[in-house]
Amino acid sequence: TVTTSPRRITILGSTGSIGTNTLDVVAQLGGSANFEIMALTGNGNIELLASQAIAARAKLAVTADESQYIALKDALSSHGIDVAAGTSGLQEAASLEADWVMAAIAGTAGLQPTLTAAARGADIALANKECLVSAGDLFLDTVKQGGGKLIPVDSEHSAIFQCLDESHRDTLERIVLTASGGPFRTFSRAQMADVSVQTARAHPNWSMGLKVSIGSASMFNKALEMIEAKYLFDVRPEQIEVIVHPQSIIHSMVGYTDGSVIAQLGVPDMRTAIGYALTYPKRSPLNVDRLDFTKLARLDFEAPDESRFPAIRLARTALERGGLQGAVLNAADEAAFEAFVDEKIRFLTMADIVEEVMDTLSGLTPATSIADVFAADAEARNLAHRLIKAKTRAA
Ligand code: NAD
Ligand code: MG
DSSP: OOOOOOEEEEEETTTSHHHHHHHHHHHHTTGGGTEEEEEEEESSOHHHHHHHHHHHTOSEEEESOGGGHHHHHHHHGGGTOEEEEHHHHHHHHHHSOOSEEEEOOOSGGGHHHHHHHHHTTOEEEEOOTHHHHHHHHHHHHHHHHHTOOEEEOSHHHHHHHHHOOGGGGGGEEEEEEEEOOOTTTTOOHHHHTTOOHHHHTOOSSOOOOHHHHHHHHHSHHHHHHHHHHHHHHTOOGGGEEEEEOTTOOEEEEEEETTSOEEEEEOOSOHHHHHHHHHHTTSOOOOOOOOOOTTTOOOOOOBOOOTTTOHHHHHHHHHHHHOTTHHHHHHHHHHHHHHHHHTTSSOTTHHHHHHHHHHHHTTTOOOOSSHHHHHHHHHHHHHHHHHHHHHHHHHO
16 A cells, blocks of 8 residues: 655634634544644634644644733643744744645735745645735735645635636636625615624525625625636636525536536535645545435526625726725725624625725726735725724714
């Protein structure tokens, strides 16, 4: 028998929804017999991070929250696990020699460590879509120069990745991103005006982190995914379609110039996409629910309503304008999301803020370095915060 050395992996954001699912997949695929866990990172959830690090016998555990350093150190000192904190700690985690890195930090906080891992040539399993939305071609260039693979984890992009036959690339016509429509799919704008954080975060089909759940309700998550798709699959904006499909059974589709459409289906469970990213180009057996077609009553489809969900229109605008508009949309959306969760602004105000920030910053010179991306991100965030303050006062 041929013995291969275990694959060395790091999970950036191991305590989150994608992170815990990744550890579950790793355990299902043999755990420490097949994988060596280099680094795990979290933020505030020290107890969970420490127990994950102990169970996985990780080399390094990192909390992004510097004030939690001592607590993490205390929890792990007797286990021979190195501990670090803050942005330098995240850098340390990304720099460890892992072959495969799951990028599952939520938001722009994940950009720098993911770039670091990509630059040294790790294969990147990308859940943290914000990396591509804000840094676009510069992110792709970093992956290319590093020499590792970039494998999508977002369910829609994993679906497209699984359906897109590169040997038919010349006859690729369109990609069709499915969207559940979220909890407010049938709401009028008037009904959406007063929705609470609790109702907005309650996704009908997927169990996910807070940011992506709120983004599903506003469809800003789909907006980010449209931009993510442009970079991942090198398609023109007009080749990217969005269709609302409330059952979330078809995860996305690819259409060719002969009229053929190839779809990927499954129950809504991120572990299938995570497993595919972990063992690509192979598939691995996973204990997830199977689709039972006899119980699937129906699959529905409807066009997204851009007057109720302006995020889709704003993504098209960002795609048309190009340059730093993705970074600006992403940063403004993150600031608006935080303000909504803190109950400083109302649900529909999120899109107003993003649109105003995008319009104000539409003249930025396209980025030539990652520093330009961070500068645009900061400028968009500052402007969003000023608008949020003004709107909070006005309310
Ligand atoms: P989550 O909120 O459940 O977890 C986020 C992780 O990032 C946690 O480990 C947290 O400790 C860490 N984190 C938070 N703030 C941080 C900071 N400032 N610095 C460093 N680390 C920080 O999020 P999630 O739902 O797992 O999503 C992670 C990423 O995957 C997001 O980009 C999201 O859009 C994407 N994604 C998630 C799903 C899903 O089903 N959850 C599906 C598709 C894509
Ligand atoms: Mg998705």
